[in-house]
Amino acid sequence: MSEALARFSINQMTVKQLSLPELAAACTDLGIPGIGLWREPVRSYGLEKTAKLMRDAGLTVTTLCRGGFLTETDPHARVRAIDDNRAAIDEAATLGTDTLVLVSGGLPAGSKDLHGARSRIADALADLAPYAASRGVRLAIEPLHPMFASDRCVVSTLAQALDLAERFPASQVGVCVDTYHVWWDDQAPAQIARAGRGGRLHAFQLADWVTPLPEGVLNGRGQLGEGSVDLRSWRALVEEAGYGGPIEVELFNEALWSRAGHEVLSETSRNYLQHAC
Incomplete structure (x- = not known):
């Protein structure tokens, strides 16, 4: 592994066409030391098998994606969401990563109440944060670009994410900075x-912004x-704020998935x- 790649991590979604064994072998071949895993393919392959595969290959699991979707109003749906997030925390602990990325969830069907949705996220975190700490896992709230606020994530800015995170100890809840989602926000550097002053920079992800966006935008x-993102500048910002952890590349891109x-x-x-x- 070259020194320049020492902090590089590939998010599994970037090359989702590779099976987990293929991904582990390719990372070993190319000297890539870290992988950010996703729950669905891990479950399909087997949680314990995945953990062993990563250990045997000498790979670090940098994050697990994803927990979250905590905005439902229906009591039964909220219980299911809490249970699923507890399971995600357990999975992260088994895989040996200390960071579970949270995509908070969009507006419930028929709702226009952004404030209420964010309040329900805070309520859920009050349950989940201590449990995560007991398993040696940190929760990293990831703000998503505002175009996803209705259906995926009512947390659209780092300021909103930190307002939620700062209700809890930094060792329990922080943020994930993804350049794709925050590059447009002139308040993001501050x-x-x-986040750095508070010890809440728990994950850092890179992706570029290319237009026109595809149908469906995801x-x-x-x-x-x-694309349009000055990636070096964003890396410099997080490092100036004290972040020295993995740098994970997460790309959702049909053209990339169609290639080897x-x-x-x-x-x-x-x-x-x-x-x-």
């Missing part, structure tokens, strides 16, 4: 500094260096070195 994340996974992984590592180091 909020990164705020799978529009650009390969590093192909090893090729995409190699390209992504090269682009990381060229545009983010």
Whole structure:
């Protein structure tokens, strides 16, 4: 592994066409030390099998995606959400990662109450944060771009994420900074500094912003260096704020998924070195 790749991590979704054994082998081949895993493929392969695969390959699980979706009003749905998040925390602990990324959830069907939805997230965190701490796992609230506020995440800015996180100890709840979601926000640099002062920078992810966005917008994340985001500047911001952890590349992109996974992984590592180091 080159020193320049020492903090590089590939989020599993970037090369979801690779099976877990294929991904582990490709990372070993290319000298990539870290992987951010997703719950669904881990469950399909087997939780314990995945943990052993990562250990045997000498790979670090940098994050687990995702927990969250905590905005429902129906009491039974809320109980199911809490139970699912507790399961996600247990899965993170088994995989050996200390960070579970939370996508908070959108507006319940028929609702227009953003404030109420965010309040319910705080209520859920009051239950989940101590449990996560007991399992050695931190919760990282990830703000998503405002275009996802209605259906995926009512937390759209780092300021909103930190307002939630700061109700709890920093060792329990912090934030995930994803360049794709926050690059447009001129308040984000100050909020990164705020998170750093509080010890709440729990995860850092890179993706570029390329327009036009595809239909449905979800799978529009650009390969590093192909869009509008000054990736080096964002890396400098989090490092100036004290972040020294993994730098995870998370790309949802149909064109990348249609290609050979090893090729995409190699390209992504090269682009990381060229545009983010």
